[in-house]
Amino acid sequence: MRLLDDELEAMLADSESDRAERKESFNGDAPEKVRQAVCAFANDLPGHGRPGVAFIGVRNDGMPTNLPITDELLLTLASIRSDGNIQPIPSMTVEKRVLRGIDVAVITVLPADAPPVRFKGxxxxxxxxxxxxxxLQDERILNERRRHRNLPFDLQPVSFAKLADISRSVFEDQYLAGAFSTDVLEANHRSYEERLSSCRMIESVENPVPTVLGSLVLGTRTRDLIPCAYVQFLRIDGTELDAPIIDAADIDGRLGEVINRVDDKVKAHISTAIDIHSADTEKRRVDYPLAAIQQLVRNAVMHRSYEGTNAPVRLTWFSDRIEILNPGGPFGNVTVANFGQPGVTDYRNPHLAEAMKVLGYVQRFGVGIATARKMLAENGNPTPQFDPRDTHVLVIIRRTP
Known part of the structure; x- marks a missing residue:
């Protein structure tokens, strides 16, 4: 939703507005305060249903300061969305606007469909x-509001699941510390169900049915609840599927268990070559860099479709290449035409992405493909191939020559 100039100027003039934040620059404590404001606008506790705006280059009285609005500043502001500190990822735009005759940076934040949104827990x-x-009462209001909106699939309840299908120990011992700051946890007297609801693991306190997210992240029988939630690993002694099989496994369980077990499989099959001829000291080089495969597999787990399919993520390791097949084509802003381009991202499963950040499997959003490309190039592997289709995405990584 792009606000008109007169709407923005009216917001600048209203010093009592709960929809406007003003900062003279983006220095000092401004980056922290602006992120807090973005989080608050996304939560929209008053229920305006309208965007909140953070103005950079404006005094408290609404007058512009003539701050240079450079491309570097705009890119820095845009990184607020994907740096992983605000969860789930806010829907926001960043642009340079001319207000009262002066350039101003404008961050426009839409109310979240699935509050509460958190900044640093x-x-x-x-x-x-x-x-x-x-x-506590504010969060109850936000949780209740979430229940009445058209939610993404990862927040849909699994109708036949029970609260007992969620691991309380994993939630309390592993997840909570990453989801909330320490001081919030220490001051928090909420019940187990209230905490689960706040983290979107169940539909609500009144109806504690595990969501798809809760089933994937905390489920005690995840594959019974979400049949496609596994990774099929296949190592083949040849370049075609009919070659002899060296190793095969269906890797299932909770999200963390799947990722860790896939990592173990990949580590076990990576080979290291030793070069003692091209330099005075020996050089070691792996056939595939572990971190690049991790980025691409985790990308597949995060972005795949869990709806309307029983297909797993497939990791097929041939003698000359690795193929990773993700059941779920490009989504939202990402299309077949722009797939893999820097800065073009969208999230089919935004709350699963949040959970992967909470559990430490993602440090920053929107950079997985770029990071994998860089690591493969540094290791001497050919450039990876991406074949996005409407129903799936295939990634091919070729081994070092």
Whole structure:
């Protein structure tokens, strides 16, 4: 939703607005304060249903400061969306606008479909011009609001699942510490069900049915609840599927278990070559860099479709290449035409992406393919091939010459 100039100028002039944040620059404590504001606008506790706006290059009285609005500044502001500190990923735009005759940077944040949204494990809200941390009642309001919206598939309840199908120990011992800041946990007197609901692992406190997200991340019988939630690993002694099989496994379980077991498989099959002729000291080089395969497999787990299919993610390791097949074509802003281009991202499973960040399997969003390309090039592997189709994405990595 792009606001008109007169709407933005009216927001600049209203010092009591809970939809506007003003900063003279993006220095000092401004980066932290602006991120808190983005989080609060996404939560939209007052229920405006309208965007919130952070103005950079504007004084508290609404007058522009003549701050140079450079491409570097705009890129820095845009990185707020994908740096992983605000979860789930906010829907926001960054642009340079001319307001009152002066250039101003404008961050426009849409209300989230699935609040609460958190910044560094804290739920920020706006009450008038004041920024605050949500209390228990505020979070209940946000949780209730989420239930009545058209939610992505990863937040849909699994109708036949029970609360007992979620591992309480994994949630409390592994997940909570990454989802909330320490001070919030220490001051938190919420029940087990309230915490699960706040993390979107169940539909609500009143109806504690595990969501798809809860089943994937915490499920005690994940594949019974989500049949396609596994990775099929196949190592073949040849270049075609009819060659002899060296190793095969269906890797299932909770999200963390799947990722860790895939990592173990990949580590076991990576080979290291030793070169003692081209230099005075020996050189070691692997046939595939582990971190590149990790990036691409985790990308597949995060972005695949879990709806309307029983197909797993497939990792097929031939003697000359690795193929990773993701059941789920490009989504949203990502198309077959622009797939893999820098800065073009979207999320079919935004809350699964959040969970992977909480558990430490993702450090930053939107850079997985670029990171894998860089690591493969540094190791001497050919450039990876991406074949996006409407129903799947195939990635081919070729071994070092």
């Amino acid at each position: 804290r739920t920020y809200i706006r009450t008038g011009p004041r920024r605050d941390i949500a209390n």
